[in-house]
Amino acid sequence: MTGYAPKYPGTVTKYIVVESPTLTPSELAIHAYEISQGVMIKETCFGLAINGSEDVVDDLIRKLRAFDPDHIFVKDRGFVPGDPRRCRSSLGGARPGFHGIEFETTVLPYVSHGLTELRSRDAGSIPAPQDTLETKKLDVYTLKKLIEALEP
Amino acid sequence: MAKVFIYPATSLILSDLVARYGHTPLSSATAIRERIQTAGIESVPLQITPEEPKKGLRWAAVEVPSGVRGRMALYGPMIDSCDAAIVIKDSDLAFGCMGCARTNELVKYLVREKKVPRLDLNYPKSEEEGTRFVAAIKRFLEGLGGGK
Numbered sequence: 001m002t003g004y005a006p007k008y009p010g011t012v013t014k015y016i017v018v019e020s021p022t023l024t025p026s027e028l029a030i031h032a033y034e035i036s037q038g039v040m041i042k043e044t045c046f047g048l049a050i051n052g053s054e055d056v057v058d059d060l061i062r063k064l065r066a067f068d069p070d071h072i073f074v075k076d077r078g079f080v081p082g083d084p085r086r087c088r089s090s091l092g093g094a095r096p097g098f099h100g101i102e103f104e105t106t107v108l109p110y111v112s113h114g115l116t117e118l119r120s121r122d123a124g125s126i127p128a129p130q131d132t133l134e135t136k137k138l139d140v141y142t143l144k145k146l147i148e149a150l151e152p
Numbered sequence: 153m154a155k156v157f158i159y160p161a162t163s164l165i166l167s168d169l170v171a172r173y174g175h176t177p178l179s180s181a182t183a184i185r186e187r188i189q190t191a192g193i194e195s196v197p198l199q200i201t202p203e204e205p206k207k208g209l210r211w212a213a214v215e216v217p218s219g220v221r222g223r224m225a226l227y228g229p230m231i232d233s234c235d236a237a238i239v240i241k242d243s244d245l246a247f248g249c250m251g252c253a254r255t256n257e258l259v260k261y262l263v264r265e266k267k268v269p270r271l272d273l274n275y276p277k278s279e280e281e282g283t284r285f286v287a288a289i290k291r292f293l294e295g296l297g298g299g300k
Binding site: 003005009011012013017074076077078079097099101108111112115117127128129130131 | 165168191192199244245278284287291
């Protein structure tokens, strides 16, 4: 059992995910390097990971988001960029959280479309989402058929 | 500025939209960050120590697996402190290498029981659904008041 001392106490790390037809993560990284003030920036395949004090990181994100507000998404991260407990350079393969981002990246174009639409439409005039997943419960007759079909 | 619990707690979309409309998202990253940035005993990879399943006893009984109780030590305090919640029902990503089906059921149950304003949604599967999805979240968050 060994003691643990955090490397960057009091800082926050945030992911910036770029899903834009006009802006690549590397372009955004260059912009971030130009306007950053003492924060750690790591470029990834889907965007950036930024670590620093909360107010500086929030200010940087506000400026970066202005480049393409409907196609840049931000979330918190627990670990600092390159942390050997999570970074794939030391573990191999994608880190577990990547699969969540990978899945949600497939949905981001629809969300971006919604954000763009809401610039010209009032949210109150848009109907509520339909619940497309309301499934009927399996009735006993169908269950019996399934069981009989499985018997040899 | 309301504290909004998001489910799945790792959701990029919900975390972004809640912060975008001026509220504070309560996500698992912030709970993990607290542990990563607190000095103590080395416990890789998530700094979840044997103390966490004990803390989880507040939300889950002792016969519940320690994995559920350990996870509840992260999610329980967030559910207790939330002012509202947004739940995505068809979130398969919450189950798998970083998730636990029983914890997810307990989390959704506790959110329902807390009787705070709650928005249940599905992931959008088209542009029209995307517009409705974002509009519903915007209406919900604006209804909470106090947005930054």
